[in-house]
Amino acid sequence: MADKPLNVLIIEDNLDDFFLIQAMLEEVETAEFELKHGETLDEGLKLFDDNTFDVMLLDLGLPDSEGFETFAQSYQHSRQIPIIILTGLKDEKLGNRAVKEGAQDYLVKGEISGPLLSRSINYAIERKNAEKKLLKTEESLKKSLQEKEVLLREIHHRVKNNMQIISSLFNLESTYTTNIEEKKIFEDSQNRVKSMAMIHEKLYQSHDLAKIDFADYIKSLASVLFSSYGVSTDIKLTINVEDVLFDIETAVPCGLIVNELLTNSIKHAFPRDRNGEIIIKLHRDDEENFILTVSDNGVGFPEGLDFKNTDTLGLQLVDTLVRQLEGTIELNKKDGTEFIVTFKELFYKKRM
Known part of the structure; x- marks a missing residue:
C-alpha cells in the first residue's frame, strides 16, 4: 500500500x-485513493478550491458545461494538478x-479497468511533477539570464x-x-577612443547585448x-x-578601421576648402565575405608612398586591424583614393 492516499477529484454527472470508478479503485492493491465527487463543473471546481487534490478525473459532458470548453475551464482553474479526461x-x-x-x-x-486507471493516475501525477520541475528550472534559467543581461549591460555602460x-x-x-602637431595627435587619439566607446554604447542600448547595427554605428561615428x-x-x-549586425569581436576592429580611413x-x-565627396560602403559578397570601402574623390593618395609601410600611426593601425580581422586591404588610386577591405565576421574565441 502507498504511504499516503492519493486524493482524487472526480467530476462526473453519471452516478x-x-x-464504477470508485469500485475499480477500491480493488487496486498497490495504492490507496480518497475520492471526492462533483456532479457539475461548478460543484467540482468548488471542491477543488476547498480541498487539496493530486489528480482530477473529468467527464467532458456535464449539465453546466459541454465538450472541450469543460476541459478549458477546468485547466484554467486548476492547472497545478494533472487532469485525466473521461470520454x-x-x-x-x-x-x-x-x-x-x-x-x-x-x-x-x-474500456477502463482498475489497474489501467491506477496506472494512468500515477503516470499523470509523475508527468505533472516533471513538468513542474522543468518549469521551475526554466524560470530559474530565465532569471539567471536576466541577471546576466543586467550585468552585461552595466559592464558595457561602465566601459563606455x-x-x-x-x-x-x-x-x-x-x-x-x-604645438599644433601634438594637439592633432591628442585629437586623433580622442576620436579613436570615442569610436570604441560608441561600440559599447550601442551594445548596451541594443536588444540582445551581443550585436550592434553597424550601419547605424557608422552613421553615428561619421557624424562625430x-x-x-x-x-x-x-x-x-x-x-x-x-x-x-556585428558582435564586439568584429565591430571594434572594423569600427576603428572606418575611423582611421574616414579621418x-x-x-x-x-x-x-576643396569640395568633394566621401563614400562609405559595406556589403556582403556571394562567398559571405564583407567588403568595406572608404573612398573619396579628393587630391589622391601620394605617389610613391606604400600605405602598408608608412610612418603614420593611422595607416599602421589599419594594417594591424585588417590582419586582426584576418582580411585583406587594397588601395585604388583612380579618381581619388579608395581603400577596399575584405574580411569575414570574427566569432568569440575563449581566452585562456
Whole structure:
C-alpha cells in the first residue's frame, strides 16, 4: 500500500460511472485513493478550491458545461494538478485535443479497468511533477539570464563611461601644449577612443547585448568625426551600408578601421576648402565575405608612398586591424583614393 492516499477529484454527472470508478479503485492493491465527487463543473471546481487534490478525473459532458470548453475551464482553474479526461467512444477526438492542450491522459469509458486507471493516475501525477520541475528550472534559467543581461549591460555602460573619461583626459592634456602637431595627435587619439566607446554604447542600448547595427554605428561615428574636425558643408558624405549586425569581436576592429580611413579622407583629401565627396560602403559578397570601402574623390593618395609601410600611426593601425580581422586591404588610386577591405565576421574565441 502507498504511504499516503492519493486524493482524487472526480467530476462526473453519471452516478453509475462514478460508482464504477470508485469500485475499480477500491480493488487496486498497490495504492490507496480518497475520492471526492462533483456532479457539475461548478460543484467540482468548488471542491477543488476547498480541498487539496493530486489528480482530477473529468467527464467532458456535464449539465453546466459541454465538450472541450469543460476541459478549458477546468485547466484554467486548476492547472497545478494533472487532469485525466473521461470520454465516450464518440469523444476520442475531444480527448486527443485536450491532451494536446494540457491534459495528461484520456480514458474511454467502458474500456477502463482498475489497474489501467491506477496506472494512468500515477503516470499523470509523475508527468505533472516533471513538468513542474522543468518549469521551475526554466524560470530559474530565465532569471539567471536576466541577471546576466543586467550585468552585461552595466559592464558595457561602465566601459563606455571609462573610455569617455580617457577621451576627456586626452582633451585636457591637449590644452597644456601649444604645438599644433601634438594637439592633432591628442585629437586623433580622442576620436579613436570615442569610436570604441560608441561600440559599447550601442551594445548596451541594443536588444540582445551581443550585436550592434553597424550601419547605424557608422552613421553615428561619421557624424562625430565630421563635427570633431569641423568638416565643411562642401564635403558630401554618402553612406551605403547593408543591414549588418556585428558582435564586439568584429565591430571594434572594423569600427576603428572606418575611423582611421574616414579621418584620413577628412584631413588630407580636400585641402584649401576643396569640395568633394566621401563614400562609405559595406556589403556582403556571394562567398559571405564583407567588403568595406572608404573612398573619396579628393587630391589622391601620394605617389610613391606604400600605405602598408608608412610612418603614420593611422595607416599602421589599419594594417594591424585588417590582419586582426584576418582580411585583406587594397588601395585604388583612380579618381581619388579608395581603400577596399575584405574580411569575414570574427566569432568569440575563449581566452585562456
